[in-house]
Amino acid sequence: MATAAPLIVILAAGKGTRMKSALPKVLHKVAGRSMLGHVLALASTVPGATIAVVVGPGMDEVRAEVSRLAPAARVFVQENQSGTADAVLAARPALDGHSGDVIVLYADTPLIEAGTLSALGDALDAGSGVAVLGFEARDPTGYGRLITVGETTLLAIREHKDSSPEERKITLCNSGVLAFRLPDLLGVLTRIGNANSKGEYYLTDAVEIARADGARAAVVRCPEDEVLGVNSRSQLAVAERIWQDRARQKVMDEGATLTAPETVFLSYDTVIGSDVIIEPHVVFGPGVTVADGAEIKAFCHFEGARIGPGARIGPYARLRPGASLGPDVHIGNFVEVKNVTVGPGAKANHLAYLGDGSVGAGANIGAGTIFCNYDGFFKHKTEIGEGAFIGSNSSLVAPIKIGDGAYVGSGSVITKDVASGALALERATQEERPQWAAKFREMMSRRKAAKSK
Numbered sequence: 001m002a003t004a005a006p007l008i009v010i011l012a013a014g015k016g017t018r019m020k021s022a023l024p025k026v027l028h029k030v031a032g033r034s035m036l037g038h039v040l041a042l043a044s045t046v047p048g049a050t051i052a053v054v055v056g057p058g059m060d061e062v063r064a065e066v067s068r069l070a071p072a073a074r075v076f077v078q079e080n081q082s083g084t085a086d087a088v089l090a091a092r093p094a095l096d097g098h099s100g101d102v103i104v105l106y107a108d109t110p111l112i113e114a115g116t117l118s119a120l121g122d123a124l125d126a127g128s129g130v131a132v133l134g135f136e137a138r139d140p141t142g143y144g145r146l147i148t149v150g151e152t153t154l155l156a157i158r159e160h161k162d163s164s165p166e167e168r169k170i171t172l173c174n175s176g177v178l179a180f181r182l183p184d185l186l187g188v189l190t191r192i193g194n195a196n197s198k199g200e201y202y203l204t205d206a207v208e209i210a211r212a213d214g215a216r217a218a219v220v221r222c223p224e225d226e227v228l229g230v231n232s233r234s235q236l237a238v239a240e241r242i243w244q245d246r247a248r249q250k251v252m253d254e255g256a257t258l259t260a261p262e263t264v265f266l267s268y269d270t271v272i273g274s275d276v277i278i279e280p281h282v283v284f285g286p287g288v289t290v291a292d293g294a295e296i297k298a299f300c301h302f303e304g305a306r307i308g309p310g311a312r313i314g315p316y317a318r319l320r321p322g323a324s325l326g327p328d329v330h331i332g333n334f335v336e337v338k339n340v341t342v343g344p345g346a347k348a349n350h351l352a353y354l355g356d357g358s359v360g361a362g363a364n365i366g367a368g369t370i371f372c373n374y375d376g377f378f379k380h381k382t383e384i385g386e387g388a389f390i391g392s393n394s395s396l397v398a399p400i401k402i403g404d405g406a407y408v409g410s411g412s413v414i415t416k417d418v419a420s421g422a423l424a425l426e427r428a429t430q431e432e433r434p435q436w437a438a439k440f441r442e443m444m445s446r447r448k449a450a451k452s453k
Ligand code: UD1
Pocket: 011, 012, 013, 014, 015, 054, 078, 080, 081, 082, 083, 084, 085, 086, 087, 106, 107, 108, 142, 143, 144, 145, 157, 159, 173, 174, 175, 176, 201, 202, 203, 204, 229
């Protein structure tokens, strides 16, 4: 085992020109989280690791993302993008005096799994000084080729541009992920030169230099899908697809039914219980938890919401941040819930807006009910008691409280609190004129006949 905690250096200095974006490449999202966020999450699975992120000049947004997600990580600036070895050396203050393993990750390679990274550590434990994550490339063009003997022994990495026609036939490629357990990694890195076709300092040259010093180098293989690097929007979409396929599989393996898994979109942090049924075309934004036995009907959109056990949601429901639904709640078609706690068994089955407030257990919210939560300046709360019944097409003008078991007559605009057990009605008294319809028809028919003469 390594003697000290590992240092993980995440390279994020690339400009990402091909994204054609004002946003730095590594902040583009896969499954609702930045690619950098995915890589920071991977780094956090390595026990005791300290993290260094290398950014380009002026990448303040990247810096901000690092301090938001990994406040303990140190950020270093690589002034000139002169190669991956130079990028690692930008983190020199973190490397100085560091005696544990060093792992290099790319911030634009968001799909690597924790198990794969630990396999790299195993290769170091087995006696290698350098371990490189390799993959069989469908199309190896552009990648560094791994020159090996036997299954695992690595002799060198040859960059595409610098390789011979023979070497270019090699399909085993460098993912970019490397791990080092060397007595003097800095000594190796500072010996790397730039006499190559790109005039760059290649981190991959560390393999040959370390071997010349007597270290062993090994390759650890992983599927190509895991090491997809994102350079363009279409590769971002491929990464999203791979991520979604994996997540859907995991959700199903854990006991949820997805009728048409290819139409369900999950987020990096979606939690789905067992015996949950999810119909086609459901989108989970970040921060959603679904408890056991809930049923999600087709065409729903969720974000920042908690769905209780046995709840029945949709079709066509929208749950926004702060929607917290208790057990057996029913939220039906075209109902939007935002920042509302809904008690056990409560129902809002059709066409309603529930924004800011609470609904007591067993309450029934009729079709067309609106929580009028916003006065153009401030948001206000609507609090509905247990077992209350809100008649259809009611407007509840917040701030407002409807007591336990109270009734609101349909069509009411409620502006004052309603006591428990009371009926509140706010509408004109109904008038009825007997035999009126026949007289009316007769009169109108006469008028029409007079006009057509
Ligand atoms: C690199 C590897 C190659 C590997 C490939 C996998 C080297 C020399 N080559 O090539 O063997 O097959 O990745 O995708 O390492 N970066 C910096 N500063 C720099 C240069 C790069 O931070 O000065 C970062 C980039 O933002 C990127 C990563 O390092 O995240 C890789 O750089 P890139 O230029 O894409 O290297 P490749 O030529 O693709």
